Amino acid sequence: MDQEKIGVFISTLRKEQGMTQQQLADAIGVSNKTISKWECGKGMPELALIVPLCHILQISINEFLSGEHLLENGYTEKAEVNMMNLLQETENSKKKSRSSLLAFGITVIIFLFVVLYSVITNMGISMNMLFVDMPTLLSMFLVTALFLLGTNLGLPFFDSFRIIFGKKKSVSIKQLFQAKSAIKLAKITFLGMGFLESCISFMAIQPMGEGTLLFTGLSISISIALNGILYGLIGFLLLLPIQVRLEIMYMQKQEDSEKKTEDDAE
Known part of the structure; x- marks a missing residue:
């Protein structure tokens, strides 16, 4: 996963909905510093926070992992790519x-x-x-x-x-x-x-x-x-x-x- 791309995507969606970092942080129960860290590409939300975050930003989990809006004809292909990336990161984490x-x-x-x-x-x-x-x-x-x-x-x-x-x-x-x-x-x-x-x-x-x-x-x-x-x-x-x-x-x-x-x- 491209953390920087996902971070820019979160920032763009938040601004489109007219939300500040503090408002988004309050909505999902984290600090505004955490939101800032995500948007700067220096970290990723925990698994438990991804679903509520996607709900607030009105995107799918697949779009969140891709860091962009997906068209219907490319949705399945991108989902497979995201799944392979997640499996690779899990394997690398185990090896580490x-x-x-x-x-x-x-x-x-x-x-x-x-x-x-x-x-x-x-x-x-x-x-x-x-x-x-x-x-x-x-x-x-x-x-x-x-x-x-x-x-x-x-x-x-x-x-x-x-x-x-x-x-x-x-x-x-x-x-x-x-x-x-x-x-x-x-x-x-x-x-x-x-x-x-x-x-x-x-x-x-x-x-x-x-x-x-x-x-x-x-x-x-x-x-x-x-x-x-x-x-x-x-x-x-x-x-x-x-x-x-x-x-x-x-x-x-x-x-x-x-x-x-x-x-x-x-």
Whole structure:
């Protein structure tokens, strides 16, 4: 869609009806600054506002999306073009969202490992000794999986990734609710297990030696004990944007359902 063209079209129709920006804004329940932004091509009305706006300006939705009055013989052809443009914009939006999630996750992981590397290097400890604590990691994954299976959220957990990355085409409100609940449970469980594993590791620390040897031994033990918290935070932060995205999709689905119910009632 050409936002600038649509903006000029809105401005022209408003002036033809002798309305000010404030009068049009009051009619559809927005501010005059919002109307000004639309007319300057710097934004588009929300979906819920397009129908009342078209009603006030006395145009069809197809004409609004085209940014011009349409003759009868070109109406169907223009409708198809507008539909293809909307589908393309939706696909581009999904790709942008997936790229943002991936970039966020990679950034978080890199940041945490840089911090960990800096701390450990300053202690004079080899990274090979502390980089991966497989027993801790496996126990965290195992308990999280048991929690998901015990609450019948195992399948919704995997479905959530298919929904976010566009592999699952048709999604109901119930499926979105289950998916976001599964991600939330996994996120909290993984983080909680990380802290629990670190607490157990701290309790098991046995100071040995004296002087420099004691300090080095304690540093290594403490760093290893912190692995649980580190893994928990990484898992929590990686799942957080997925949960937020599912929450947004869930609310949008609810709004669409409520609007459809209201339209059917009318």
